[in-house]
Amino acid sequence: MVGRSLVVLLAALAVPAWAQPAGPVASERATFRVSVVAAGLEHPWGLAFLPDGRMLVTERPGRVRLVSPDGALSAPLPGAPAVFARGQGGLHDVLLHRAFARTGLVYFCHAAEGPGGASTAISRGRLTEAGIEGLQTIFAATPRTGGVLHFGCRMVWDGEGFLHLSLGDRMRPDQSQDLASHNGKTLRLTEDGRPAPGNPFAARPGALPEIWTLGHRNPQAMTVHPETGRIWVVDHGPRGGDEVNLLEAGANYGWPRATHGINYDGSTITEHRSLPGMVDPLWVWVPLSIAPSGAAFYVGAAFPGWRGDLLVGGLRERALVRLRMEDGRPVAEERIPLGERIRDVRVAPDGRVHLLTDSPRGAIWRLDPV
Numbered sequence: 001m002v003g004r005s006l007v008v009l010l011a012a013l014a015v016p017a018w019a020q021p022a023g024p025v026a027s028e029r030a031t032f033r034v035s036v037v038a039a040g041l042e043h044p045w046g047l048a049f050l051p052d053g054r055m056l057v058t059e060r061p062g063r064v065r066l067v068s069p070d071g072a073l074s075a076p077l078p079g080a081p082a083v084f085a086r087g088q089g090g091l092h093d094v095l096l097h098r099a100f101a102r103t104g105l106v107y108f109c110h111a112a113e114g115p116g117g118a119s120t121a122i123s124r125g126r127l128t129e130a131g132i133e134g135l136q137t138i139f140a141a142t143p144r145t146g147g148v149l150h151f152g153c154r155m156v157w158d159g160e161g162f163l164h165l166s167l168g169d170r171m172r173p174d175q176s177q178d179l180a181s182h183n184g185k186t187l188r189l190t191e192d193g194r195p196a197p198g199n200p201f202a203a204r205p206g207a208l209p210e211i212w213t214l215g216h217r218n219p220q221a222m223t224v225h226p227e228t229g230r231i232w233v234v235d236h237g238p239r240g241g242d243e244v245n246l247l248e249a250g251a252n253y254g255w256p257r258a259t260h261g262i263n264y265d266g267s268t269i270t271e272h273r274s275l276p277g278m279v280d281p282l283w284v285w286v287p288l289s290i291a292p293s294g295a296a297f298y299v300g301a302a303f304p305g306w307r308g309d310l311l312v313g314g315l316r317e318r319a320l321v322r323l324r325m326e327d328g329r330p331v332a333e334e335r336i337p338l339g340e341r342i343r344d345v346r347v348a349p350d351g352r353v354h355l356l357t358d359s360p361r362g363a364i365w366r367l368d369p370v
């Protein structure tokens with residue numbers, strides 16, 4: 001045991017704490033340097049830019065911190081959600097209320113424990129200089145289950161002011177096709193966490209009225225196209241079969257009845273890559289997964305060569321993956337290796353791309369064009 005501990009210790013010492021690329025990174029349409037905005041974050045997961053130039057960042061074990069423009073990290077804010085922090089569970093995405101400057105409201109999606117196990121929940125509170133005040137859980141997915149995998153989750157606002165949430169299948173693939181379960185779905189909610197009016201299955205007996213789309217596996221990237229307002233999701237496949245999907249109300253994205261992926265042991269999940277009545281992905285990663293988490297369309301001025309492209313964070317791939325978009329769909333891919341697992345991709349108001357690295361010693365990176 002002593003020898004093994006020594007090996008582990010030496011391995012830890014050999015790895016730089018925040019291993020950002022040291023020199024300029026040359027890619028097909030841009031060259032940039034990676035600056036460390038803030039470090040010392042444990043599995044940072046979600047990021048939001050505040051109107052005053054600060055940022056809010058979540059850490060998966062359940063912490064929320066403010067980051068000043070010069071990169072100084074606050075202490076963990078009091079009042080953050082109590083999370084189920086096991087496996088992939090914990091504190092995930094953060095989203096400002098659409099009228100944040102007036103309301104101060106901040107939304108968190110996270111794993112939460114309750115009767116029967118754990119599921120994904122949304123909690124909302126008011127950000128003040130004292131921390132997060134008046135936190136309330138406004139939505140909890142059902143059914144709760146045992147297990148520590150596939151919680152999703154990302155949140156975005158649509159153009160009508162409704163809140164969309166992406167949810168993983170909780171390793172119960174059949175639930176992705178079951179309208180009586182929230183798991184493996186995207187939901188469309190009011191800002192108070194209730195079913196939004198006009199949802200596609202609201203009138204169907206036995207169907208949960210929050211459901212917007214079904215047939216997802218573990219969508220950990222969801223983003224709104226800044227020009228079309230359409231919502232895009234990037235979903236983890238099993239072994240191979242990560243997908244980019246454009247959401248349409250009521251659509252079925254196929255999991256687990258249609259997929260390009262196979263089981264981790266090499267066995268077949270289904271012979272179908274496509275089925276009638278199910279929507280095919282607009283991009284798929286085979287035979288290996290990149291393990292996508294976090295995505296954003298690029299429309300800033302800092303990287304004119306990336307304009308309109310979808311930037312996707314790769315966990316397993318340890319890369320920023322750029323999907324070239326033409327006529328509203330991906331047509332080509334570039335993988336930009338960065339040496340760290342990339343958990344989230346955000347474009348700052350000034351157009352510079354920010355990344356979160358998924359590590360016990362994670363960081364916020366900023367890409368500065370050179």
Ligand SMILES: [Ca+2]
Pocket residue numbers: 215243253254255258259279280281
């Ligand atoms: Ca699919």
